[in-house]
Amino acid sequence: MMAGLPPSGTVLCDVADLDATGAKGISLGDGADRMGIFIVRDGAGVFGYVNSCPHIGVPLDLEPDEFISDLGHDIICSTHGARFRIEDGHCISGPCAGDALAPVAIKIDNEKIVLA
Numbered sequence: 392m393m394a395g396l397p398p399s400g401t402v403l404c405d406v407a408d409l410d411a412t413g414a415k416g417i418s419l420g421d422g423a424d425r426m427g428i429f430i431v432r433d434g435a436g437v438f439g440y441v442n443s444c445p446h447i448g449v450p451l452d453l454e455p456d457e458f459i460s461d462l463g464h465d466i467i468c469s470t471h472g473a474r475f476r477i478e479d480g481h482c483i484s485g486p487c488a489g490d491a492l493a494p495v496a497i498k499i500d501n502e503k504i505v506l507a
Contacts, residue, residue, distance in 0.1 A: 396426065396495070401506045403430060406499060409437070414458035414466075416442055416450075428495050429458050430504050431466060433477040437504055439495035440480050444468040446487035466492070 397419060408415045414431040427442035427450055442450045446468070452458050453469035460467040465483070466475040473485025480492030496507035 396420075396506060399506050400500075403428075403439075403497065403504045403506065406432075406437070406502050406504060408504075412456045412459060413463065415456050416452055416458070429456075430497060431458055431477055436478065437497060437499060438477060438480070439497035439504075440466070441493040441495060443493065444470065444473060444487065445482065445490035445492065446471055446473055446485070 403417050404415050409430065409432045414429055416427060416429045419426050419428060428439055429442045429452070430437055430439050442452070444451055449470050451466065451468045457469065458466050460474065466477055466480070467473070468485065471486050473482055473487050475482050475492055480494055482488050482490045497504055498507045
């Protein structure tokens with residue numbers, strides 16, 4: 392578990408919360424411990440990542456919950472257009488090609504997405 396994350400089993404959102412955009416941004420913790428993460432769906436799979444581009448550390452979304460490219464195949468950084476594979480967060484194009492998003496362990500439990 393990453394430092395600053397709540398305990399395993401903490402409910403992050405409902406699976407249905409991903410329906411509108413395929414992704415959901417979530418803020419965890421308070422003050423200096425505050426961390427932004429996001430959950431993204433690809434088919435039946437769900438994946439969690441820290442909401443920070445490895446290029447310069449900015450959040451990936453300019454608009455709430457907008458993490459997926461218009462074609463729906465990649466996670467995209469709204470600042471510089473870097474593209475990341477949904478299934479592993481690996482950067483496939485852009486200024487941080489070869490880097491990867493920091494993963495957050497999640498799982499589905501009774502139609503809820505929770506920290507693993």
